[in-house]
Amino acid sequence: xxxxxxxxxxxxxxxxxxxxxxxxxxxxxxxxxxxxxxxxxxxxxxxxxxxxxxxxxxxxxxxxxxxxxxxxxxxxxxxxxxxxxxxxxxxxxxxxxxxxxxxxxxxxxxxxxxxxxxxxxxxxxxxxxxxxxxxxxxxxxxxxxxxxxxxxxxxxxxxxxxxxxxxxxxxxxxxxxxxxxxxxxxxxxxxxxxxxxxxxxxxxxxxxxxxxxxxxxxxxxxxx
Amino acid sequence: xxxxxxxxxxxxxxxxxxxxxxxxxxxxxxxxxxxxxxxxxxxxxxxxxxxxxxxxxxxxxxxxxxxxxxxxxxxxxxxxxxxxxxxxxxxxxxxxxxxxxxxxxxxxxxxxxxxxxxxxxxxxxxxxxxxxxxxxxxxxxxxxxxxxxxxxxxxxxxxxxxxxxxxxxxxxxxxxxxxxxxxxxxxxxxxxxxxxxxxxxxxxxxxxxxxxxxxxxxxxxxxxxxxxxxxxxxxxxxxxxxxxxxxxxxxxxxxxxxxxxxxxxxxxxxxxxxxxxxxxxxxxxxxxxxxxxxxxxxxxxxxxxxxxxxxxxxxxxxxxxxxxxxxxxxxxxxxxxxxxxxxxxxxxxxxxxxxxxxxxxxxxxxxxxxxxxxxxxxxxxxxxxxxxxxxxxxxxxxxxxxxxxxxxxxxxxxxxxxxxxxxxxxxxxxxxxxxxxxxxxxxxxxxxxxxxxxxxxxxxxxxxxxxxxxxxxxxxxxxxxxxxxxxxxxxxxxxxxxxxxxxxxxxxxxxxxxxxxxxxxxxxxxxxxxxxxxxxxxxx
Numbered sequence: 001x002x003x004x005x006x007x008x009x010x011x012x013x014x015x016x017x018x019x020x021x022x023x024x025x026x027x028x029x030x031x032x033x034x035x036x037x038x039x040x041x042x043x044x045x046x047x048x049x050x051x052x053x054x055x056x057x058x059x060x061x062x063x064x065x066x067x068x069x070x071x072x073x074x075x076x077x078x079x080x081x082x083x084x085x086x087x088x089x090x091x092x093x094x095x096x097x098x099x100x101x102x103x104x105x106x107x108x109x110x111x112x113x114x115x116x117x118x119x120x121x122x123x124x125x126x127x128x129x130x131x132x133x134x135x136x137x138x139x140x141x142x143x144x145x146x147x148x149x150x151x152x153x154x155x156x157x158x159x160x161x162x163x164x165x166x167x168x169x170x171x172x173x174x175x176x177x178x179x180x181x182x183x184x185x186x187x188x189x190x191x192x193x194x195x196x197x198x199x200x201x202x203x204x205x206x207x208x209x210x211x212x213x214x215x216x217x218x219x220x221x222x223x224x
Numbered sequence: 225x226x227x228x229x230x231x232x233x234x235x236x237x238x239x240x241x242x243x244x245x246x247x248x249x250x251x252x253x254x255x256x257x258x259x260x261x262x263x264x265x266x267x268x269x270x271x272x273x274x275x276x277x278x279x280x281x282x283x284x285x286x287x288x289x290x291x292x293x294x295x296x297x298x299x300x301x302x303x304x305x306x307x308x309x310x311x312x313x314x315x316x317x318x319x320x321x322x323x324x325x326x327x328x329x330x331x332x333x334x335x336x337x338x339x340x341x342x343x344x345x346x347x348x349x350x351x352x353x354x355x356x357x358x359x360x361x362x363x364x365x366x367x368x369x370x371x372x373x374x375x376x377x378x379x380x381x382x383x384x385x386x387x388x389x390x391x392x393x394x395x396x397x398x399x400x401x402x403x404x405x406x407x408x409x410x411x412x413x414x415x416x417x418x419x420x421x422x423x424x425x426x427x428x429x430x431x432x433x434x435x436x437x438x439x440x441x442x443x444x445x446x447x448x449x450x451x452x453x454x455x456x457x458x459x460x461x462x463x464x465x466x467x468x469x470x471x472x473x474x475x476x477x478x479x480x481x482x483x484x485x486x487x488x489x490x491x492x493x494x495x496x497x498x499x500x501x502x503x504x505x506x507x508x509x510x511x512x513x514x515x516x517x518x519x520x521x522x523x524x525x526x527x528x529x530x531x532x533x534x535x536x537x538x539x540x541x542x543x544x545x546x547x548x549x550x551x552x553x554x555x556x557x558x559x560x561x562x563x564x565x566x567x568x569x570x571x572x573x574x575x576x577x578x579x580x581x582x583x584x585x586x587x588x589x590x591x592x593x594x595x596x597x598x599x600x601x602x603x604x605x606x607x608x609x610x611x612x613x614x615x616x617x618x619x620x621x622x623x624x625x626x627x628x629x630x631x632x633x634x635x636x637x638x639x640x641x642x643x644x645x646x647x648x649x650x651x652x653x654x655x656x657x658x659x660x661x662x663x664x665x666x667x668x669x670x671x672x673x674x675x676x677x678x679x680x681x682x683x684x685x686x687x688x689x690x691x692x693x694x695x696x697x698x699x700x701x702x703x704x705x706x707x708x709x710x711x712x713x714x715x716x717x718x719x720x721x722x723x724x725x726x727x728x729x730x731x732x733x734x735x736x737x738x739x740x741x742x743x744x745x746x747x748x749x750x751x752x753x754x755x756x757x758x759x760x761x762x763x764x
Contacts, residue, residue: 018332018740019330019332020329028408029405033335033401036404037396040400041438044442046438047438047442047475048446050472051446051457053367054468055465060363136462137453148727150462153456153462153463153464156449156455156464160445164442164445183641
């Protein structure tokens with residue numbers, strides 16, 4: 001087709017893509033697309049939660065002991081940071097819909113900053129785990145010898161689950177950078193706010209995953 | 225050659241831009257379908273070449289052509305290539321991509337750029353997996369069972385796994401695109417129960433792609449973590465459970481069978497209606513049968529694990545649920561048959577493939593019931609009976625429907641007709657070659673010949689030679705369409721918009737269609753398969 005590359009570059013955003021009837025249909029399609037993608041994501045993390053449930057049921061003592069070695073303060077701070085970032089994201093969506101460009105930029109920057117803080121704290125936690133030899137593998141060492149074997153399963157899941165979550169955060173920051181450019185250069189308008197809204201859906205989803213990860217990984221047996 | 229009154233339309237998607245760039249950067253779903261056609265054809269013949277070597281080795285009882293290690297790699301790469309790079313994307317990414325927008329009266333899929341991206345992801349994933357083949361091969365079987373894949377195998381597990389992981393995303397994106405397109409882009413008046421059954425079955429398959437694929441993706445991540453970082457998620461020494469891998473793997477890979485067969489069923493519904501000139505008998509039942517298969521498909525994975533230490537109660541429940549899948553499958557077979565009854569059947573090539581499909585799928589489906597029965601399954605687990613069963617579904621079912629669909633829509637895709645005689649000969653050769661290859665394997669398996677061995681006792685040789693002979697006939701059969709379809713691109717007779725006299729929106733536009741699909745946006749006021757009621761007593 002002739003109109004693909006050349007014309008798409010010239011076409012001022014926000015253009016109605018050629019194959020939609022109107023902006024409403026385009027927005028509906030994009031929103032549904034993100035929801036379907038989030039369904040995919042639920043199943044992606046679902047496989048991990050299934051594995052977690054099986055092993056936690058089998059090895060409650062090892063999971064409890066290993067969980068206690070995580071830094072609950074840093075975990076709790078990170079939870080607060082992420083929830084706050086969801087608030088600023090929601091405010092960004094509102095600013096986009098009401099066409100307040102400066103507020104939109106402000107809230108996007110705030111969301112990104114909070115996301116970066118989360119990743120920074122996560123890096124500190126990972127460094128501690130490396131220093132304590134809590135990374136599964138040949139150099140693994142756990143203080144309670146009897147639970148050492150099964151504790152490796154906990155830490156394997158800990159690193160895979162939080163690692164994939166962190167990867168989603170990094171991708172989220174990439175999307176937010178993109179949205180920031182669009183907010184800055186005026187692509188986002190009151191009429192064309194759906195990119196912000198859809199990116200927000202993704203951001204909230206990644207937050208919700210953490211809301212599950214935090215108690216499952218950090219809070220095992222803390223009530224006792 | 226007499227001059228034909230019919231000419232190609234002056235402007236269509238194939239002459240709208242020339243050169244490599246106009247193809248590799250296209251966002252037209254029809255061109256992307258052709259990119260997929262080229263890619264899956266390459267992978268089909270690579271996977272087929274591995275099959276040729278397997279059947280050559282098995283022509284004699286002794287393991288004399290290749291070593292046992294090489295044989296392990298041959299059947300692994302045969303399975304990986306054909307399952308992940310041909311059967312799963314085949315019908316949806318080629319025929320579905322081309323037809324979903326045309327059938328619902330849309331200008332394109334909802335997300336054209338994502339559609340193009342899915343093709344690139346597919347090719348990158350395929351290249352990664354091919355790289356694994358070249359650098360040492362893969363010997364785990366296409367199922368990647370742990371702990372062999374995580375701890376023992378010395379072959380290129382990680383590159384192959386990454387290739388499959390990457391390719392999974394192309395499947396997810398295709399499914400996502402179809403779901404959104406079918407929900408949001410139907411032409412005015414095209415209600416859900418006016419949709420062609422091809423659309424229903426692609427919708428059901430898309431649900432599986434979107435909900436199943438991520439589970440196998442994360443399972444591959446866990447295998448890679450175990451292998452690369454010495455994590456112990458599936459390591460029995462540390463309390464990890466290899467059977468958990470099987471649960472996660474089959475949670476996707478059993479529904480994946482329905483990703484292969486549901487779109488095939490959609491193709492067959494179109495072919496049967498068009499060549500019997502009748503409304504599909506029990507349209508609503510066939511439509512809901514697709515959704516029923518998709519839902520039940522998620523609940524039967526345990527039947528792959530009857531001998532894997534699953535509890536008796538779990539096995540009984542999985543057995544019962546597996547039997548239930550027979551109901552929507554049988555609904556479809558019976559309804560196609562009922563559609564043919566007193567239909568005005570024409571024996572064009574696509575219909576030959578459709579009838580072949582119905583017969584072979586029935587055999588594959590009924591032997592599936594053998595395997596759903598716990599007691600019998602234990603007897604034939606890991607024998608050639610299993611191999612024969614799933615080849616009847618995947619090759620006899622999916623590939624027959626793929627070829628039938630490719631022939632049926634070929635004039636729409638290319639604007640030209642292939643040589644009907646060559647096509648009929650090819651279809652018959654494929655049908656006989658297929659049965660000669662795989663029917664003896666039922667007997668071999670029932671007699672106890674295990675799968676995945678490169679040598680076997682001499683008393684199995686006659687049946688194995690029959691199977692190998694059939695495979696060579698089948699191989700020739702698959703080359704025939706390559707020749708006459710390629711020939712037809714240049715020399716085939718130019719046909720008009722609707723050479724079959726079929727109904728359906730895709731036949732109302734020119735062949736090949738213009739880039740934007742329809743000169744003016746269609747409005748639908750009729751039901752699917754609205755063939756005129758026939759005269760002479762054959763009342764529909």
